[in-house]
Amino acid sequence: xGLKTSTQVGQRDAARNNGVMDAGGYAAWxxxxxxxxxxxxxxxxxxxxxxxQWAREALTDAFVAFLAxxxxxxxxxxxxxxxxxxxxxEAMDGQYGEMRNQLTRLxxxxxxxxxxxxxxxxxxxxxxxxxxxxxxxxxxxxxxSTGRHDMVSAAQKAMGLRRPWGAAPRGLRSxxxxxxxxxxxxxxxxxxxxxxxxx
Numbered sequence: 005x006g007l008k009t010s011t012q013v014g015q016r017d018a019a020r021n022n023g024v025m026d027a028g029g030y031a032a033w034x035x036x037x038x039x040x041x042x043x044x045x046x047x048x049x050x051x052x053x054x055x056x057q058w059a060r061e062a063l064t065d066a067f068v069a070f071l072a073x074x075x076x077x078x079x080x081x082x083x084x085x086x087x088x089x090x091x092x093x094e095a096m097d098g099q100y101g102e103m104r105n106q107l108t109r110l111x112x113x114x115x116x117x118x119x120x121x122x123x124x125x126x127x128x129x130x131x132x133x134x135x136x137x138x139x140x141x142x143x144x145x146x147x148x149s150t151g152r153h154d155m156v157s158a159a160q161k162a163m164g165l166r167r168p169w170g171a172a173p174r175g176l177r178s179x180x181x182x183x184x185x186x187x188x189x190x191x192x193x194x195x196x197x198x199x200x201x202x203x
Contacts, residue, residue, distance in 0.1 A: 062109070063162075071152060078145055078148055081145060086137060
């Protein structure tokens with residue numbers, strides 16, 4: 005009885021195991037299941053993260069374009085005659101049209117509070133263009149400035165970026181601002197315009 009063939013050894017091992025998988029087999033199966041689970045979770049979580057990132061970037065682009073068109077519309081109104089001439093009307097209409105286009109994007113991407121603030125600002129900009137006298141235009145420009153601030157606050161809140169303009173963080177006033185000094189605030193439209201004229 006000398007040498008046993010490999011077939012005989014294999015039959016003996018199979019009979020000994022009676023179809024039971026050894027520890028190495030279980031480890032291989034566990035590794036395969038873990039790998040598949042990791043792949044699924046990574047794909048799902050990564051896809052959601054990429055979608056959120058795209059939506060946030062698209063929303064930021066729409067906010068910036070909407071507000072830039074609003075600023076440009078107001079700036080055009082400030083330098084045009086009362087009532088505006090044809091070229092000024094066309095330029096303001098172009099910026100108003102851009103605001104409408106961006107508002108459509110905002111309707112698709114942002115919550116209702118932002119859309120309402122955008123619609124209100126769009127109406128206020130229309131009032132700037134339609135103002136008949138210099139005093140009416142000044143009032144309309146001030147209202148549009150307030151509308152822009154409201155829009156920025158709504159956008160910041162929707163995106164979870166920071167507190168609205170002018171609101172001091174809880175507990176920070178005493179730590180960061182010495183007593184007797186005013187709290188730092190965002191510049192008003194009139195301050196921004198004066199600074200632009202100086203530079």
